Structure formats: C-alpha cells, structure tokens
Amino acid sequence: MSTIAPKFRLSYFLKSITDNAFWAILLLTLIGLPFVQIILFYLELPVIGNRLLDPYLALTILADPSRQIPLIKSLMQTEFFKIAAFPGFGFAALLAAGTIFVERKMLAKLQLRVGPFYCGKIEGILQLMSDGIKLLSKEIIIPAKADKPIFWAAPVLFVGTAAAFVSLIPAARGGWVVADADVGLLAVFAIIGFFPVITVLSAWSANSKFPFIGGIRALHQMVSFEIPLILSVLGVVILTGTLNLTEIVESQYTYWWIIFLPIGAIVFFIAMLAELERIPFDLPEAESEIVAGWLTEFSGMMYGLVQLGSYLKLYAFAGLFVVLFLGGWSGPNIWPPFPQEIIDKGIEMGPITVRLPGLPLLDQQMLNDVLWFVVKTVGVIFFILLPRGVFPRIRIDLLLHIGWYKLIGLSFVNIFIALALVYAGVLGPEGIL
Amino acid sequence: MADAVFLGLAVITIGSAIAALEVRSLIYGSIALMGTLGGIAGFFLLLDSPFVAMFQIAVYIGSIAVLILFTVMLVRRQLIFIKIEDKRRRYAGIGLMLSLMMGLGAIILSSGIKTVTTDEPPVDFRAIGADFLTYYWPALILMGFILAASVIGALTLARREDLTNDQHNA
Numbered sequence A: 001m002s003t004i005a006p007k008f009r010l011s012y013f014l015k016s017i018t019d020n021a022f023w024a025i026l027l028l029t030l031i032g033l034p035f036v037q038i039i040l041f042y043l044e045l046p047v048i049g050n051r052l053l054d055p056y057l058a059l060t061i062l063a064d065p066s067r068q069i070p071l072i073k074s075l076m077q078t079e080f081f082k083i084a085a086f087p088g089f090g091f092a093a094l095l096a097a098g099t100i101f102v103e104r105k106m107l108a109k110l111q112l113r114v115g116p117f118y119c120g121k122i123e124g125i126l127q128l129m130s131d132g133i134k135l136l137s138k139e140i141i142i143p144a145k146a147d148k149p150i151f152w153a154a155p156v157l158f159v160g161t162a163a164a165f166v167s168l169i170p171a172a173r174g175g176w177v178v179a180d181a182d183v184g185l186l187a188v189f190a191i192i193g194f195f196p197v198i199t200v201l202s203a204w205s206a207n208s209k210f211p212f213i214g215g216i217r218a219l220h221q222m223v224s225f226e227i228p229l230i231l232s233v234l235g236v237v238i239l240t241g242t243l244n245l246t247e248i249v250e251s252q253y254t255y256w257w258i259i260f261l262p263i264g265a266i267v268f269f270i271a272m273l274a275e276l277e278r279i280p281f282d283l284p285e286a287e288s289e290i291v292a293g294w295l296t297e298f299s300g301m302m303y304g305l306v307q308l309g310s311y312l313k314l315y316a317f318a319g320l321f322v323v324l325f326l327g328g329w330s331g332p333n334i335w336p337p338f339p340q341e342i343i344d345k346g347i348e349m350g351p352i353t354v355r356l357p358g359l360p361l362l363d364q365q366m367l368n369d370v371l372w373f374v375v376k377t378v379g380v381i382f383f384i385l386l387p388r389g390v391f392p393r394i395r396i397d398l399l400l401h402i403g404w405y406k407l408i409g410l411s412f413v414n415i416f417i418a419l420a421l422v423y424a425g426v427l428g429p430e431g432i433l
Numbered sequence B: 001m002a003d004a005v006f007l008g009l010a011v012i013t014i015g016s017a018i019a020a021l022e023v024r025s026l027i028y029g030s031i032a033l034m035g036t037l038g039g040i041a042g043f044f045l046l047l048d049s050p051f052v053a054m055f056q057i058a059v060y061i062g063s064i065a066v067l068i069l070f071t072v073m074l075v076r077r078q079l080i081f082i083k084i085e086d087k088r089r090r091y092a093g094i095g096l097m098l099s100l101m102m103g104l105g106a107i108i109l110s111s112g113i114k115t116v117t118t119d120e121p122p123v124d125f126r127a128i129g130a131d132f133l134t135y136y137w138p139a140l141i142l143m144g145f146i147l148a149a150s151v152i153g154a155l156t157l158a159r160r161e162d163l164t165n166d167q168h169n170a
Helices: A010-040 A055-063 A065-076 A079-084 A089-110 A127-137 A148-166 A184-192 A194-205 A209-240 A245-250 A262-275 A301-325 A340-345 A364-390 A396-423 B002-022 B026-046 B050-074 B087-110 B125-134 B137-158
Strands: A347-349 A352-354
Touching (some): A079 A089, A089 A301, A148 A194, A184 A209, A184 A245, A184 B050, A194 A209, A194 B026, A209 A262, B002 B026, B125 B137
C-alpha cells in the first residue's frame, strides 16, 4: 500500500478513467462534432495530393454526417432548443457574458486604465472564465438572522424572471422566438413588474441595513420609471395597431419607428437605464455610499446568479429597444449564400464524395436576420454601457424628479406626435407611407 | 387538461388566500396574496383572455402587491394590529364564509349557467377597444375625467407647503 495515496484502490482508479472517457466522448459528440461540421462548410479546405489533409475526413467517416443533419434539423425545430439554445437562454447568456467582458475592458480604456489583463494571453480574454470559476468555488454565506427561504429563492427568481423576459424577444423572422404571444408587449410589462418585488424581498430578507436601503431605493426607482417606460411605447402601439412584437418588427421593414418617434425612443432609453440600475441611475447598488446596495449580503454563486440575471435583463431590454424602434432584424441581405455545389454534388474529398441530404442547415434569410439583430442589439448595449464611463451618479430626488415630471411629460408629447401622424394620414393603416 | 389546470389554479388561489390570512409573518402573507392574484391571472388565461391576465399581473402583482409589501416592511406589526381573535369569532367567521359561499354557489348553479354551451371565439380585445372609442365613448371620457380628477386630488393632498422647491431646481 502506498503511503502517498493511502486510499488508492485500482477499482476507483479505473472508474475515474472510464468516467472521464465517458464525458469526453459525450461532449465531443454533442458539441464538438456539430460545431466542427458547421464551421467546415464555410472554410476552404486544402487539398494536398488529391486528398484533403484534415482529420475531418476520418471524423466524417466515423460519424456519418449524412444521417446527422436531418437529426440536427429536427432538433432545432423543437421547443427545447428554442428555450435552451437559440433565441432563448443560451444565446442571451452568451451575449451577456460578452457584454460583461466588453464593459470592463471598454470602461478601462475610457478611464485610461488597462482593465483585465493577465488571464489568458491576449488582453485578459479569459478573465470572465476565471471569475466564473471563482464565484462557483466560493462559499455561500447566509447572514445569521436572514430569512433563509426568501434569501435563497431571490437570486433564482431573479434569473428566472430575466429569462422569461428574454423568451419574449424575437430574433429572426419565421418564428424564431420562444413565446410568440399575441399580447407580447403587455407580457413584457407584466414581467418587468416582478423585478421590484424580487429586489425588495431579497433586500428585506438579508436583514441588514445596506441591502434594505438599496432595496428601498430600487423600489422607488423601478416603480416610478415603469410609467414613462410604458407610456413611451404607446406611440409605437398606436402606429402599428398591435401588441405582438413580431408584427411590430414586420411593420418596420420600410421605416424604423425611431425616425418618426425619436422622443419616445429617447424616453424609453433613459427609463431603460433606470430599470437596469445602470450609471447614472445606479443608486440601488451605489458602491461608494451603501457598500453594494441590495447585493451586499450575496456571496459566491448567489451573487453570480444575480449578475447573470441583470445582464440577461440588459440583453432583453436592448433587444426590446431594437424590436420597437430600430426595426428588429430588418436589414440588407449580406450573408453569403450556401455553396450551391455542396447541395448539388456533395462534398468531394479525394476518392470519397459525401452527399448530404437536408443542407443547408439554416437558411440564408434566417442567418442574415440574426446577424442584423445581433449587430443592432450590440450597438444598443454599447450605448447602455457608455454612460458608465462618462456620467456621475445622480441624487435620488433628482432621479425621481426626472422620472415623474420630465419623462412622463415627454412621453405624452410622443403619444401626441404619434396621434398626429395617424390623423394627418401620414402613417397608420391608411397612411400614405 | 383544462380541468386539471383549473383544479390546480383553484387550489393555488384558495390555498394562498387562506395562507395570506393565516400566516403569522406579514411578509409571507403578502407573498401569499401575490399567489392569489397570480392564480386569478391564470384563470383569465384559461378563459382565453390574455389581455386581462397580463393587466392583472402588471397592475395587481406589479403595483398593488408591491405597495402592500412596502407598507408592511416599513411599519412595525405590533403598533398597528391589536389581536381581538378568539375561538368564537374564528368559527363564526368560517361559518359565515361557508354559508355565503354555498348561497352564492346555489344561486349560480340554479341560474342555468350549466346549460349554456357556446363555441364562439373569445372576444378580441381590439373589438372591445373599438367599442370603447365608438359606441361607449361618453363612458370612456367620463372615466378619463374621474381618473384625472383623482390623480390631481392625490397630488394636492400629497403636496407639502413647508418644503421649499429649491432642491428640485438645483
């Protein structure tokens, strides 16, 4: 028996090896192979000596993609794929993760700092991963006199509500949305109404003064800025005559509503910043006054969940702005078409010709839509991040003054502009444009 | 399927309503009240009127329940509630509720609602809106005036003369 590893047993050793092999094979077949296959269609693979010099050849023979593609296609039509991967959680979480990194790096550049620098070789690109591992491995500390059930439930509910918000945002034409509700815009506002409840409950349950002050501030801010948020959107609803977000996007193929309703877009953007608790409206987590506001007592992955939820919310709000005012996925067709000879003749790799029925996997229109949607959303996210490097935090009475007096007044002006456009016969169902 | 959903919603609504009254902690009571209001929103969804359901969630859970929660958090319970509860009052309350429920149920069941069968689609909210703007426009205008008057009244009541307006001009 070894003295270095006294509990060593051969059976445990073999079990760990087979476990590792199982997970490696599972991940390779579920993620690695499909990814490689999608990427390879757009790459010019070198042919050396009448034969593709690529390990893909071996993998192709091994895994027979001609049987896999119809399987993947049918999988992509399922509800589960929509919820978990594409217009739903996975896509939004990916964009949110990118947002966190870009925010830190861009803020550093604005303030002449370096920012994340040491994780990974290039410009700290692995910082996010290390942060995630750190949060996962940290201990979760619950305050002694906290109300435990609510304190545990609050981060999960926050992420769940943010994910419900994400599920209402359409990403491309042809039903690429998780929940295509007829009253989608109203559902958005119903879901936004849950955020102050969760915030104030988690703030109360921590039984600590800084979270409570932050929670009260968050409640004031969110409840008062919901009103201009809803009113500023009414102009779009008047012009389109529908509450369905997909139909609102389809009504903007010729003109974006930001051209006719710039005041509404500006009011919506400012109210959006306040709802997201971002600088200059980040009073609920003002770190120089009240430690971290309502997030003070969260530690470890609970804090990570709240951060994930708030960035999912940021993506969803940016997507909603794009859908309402920037024409959603509409844009010129710039995505390259799928190579026709692959559809006709299959892929010739030396002696072997692989004919793949069911190609292309995604049609050109959908990829183009997603490209434009992502480009616009990333642009809006950039403009949400930008004030953080520019503006100081404003006082709570000024914040409420802006919300209750100026923004509500401006959103009524916006409604009257929309009504004037409809009654003058410029836009609307019988308009000239 | 619809029956199972109806039963589940009924259990959630009534259960959380009882919990809202009986739970000792006021915070948990207001959370249970949210469950009740959400269950009612579920009934509206079941009745094919998502428009009303969304407004139920947005207004009742998003605003009114938050207001109740906020009030409960800011006051101390001992100061506003003096318990005058004994067993006789309790059983009298339960008996009153049961008799009221049975009476209402008997009235509804004997009103011939069980013989009504219809396959008509649910009324679209656009049709309701169009009716409001055409046939029922005086009612709409009147409601608008009442709401505006109550908002102005609330602002007048909340106005404080002793505060200077300087801080808003800063």
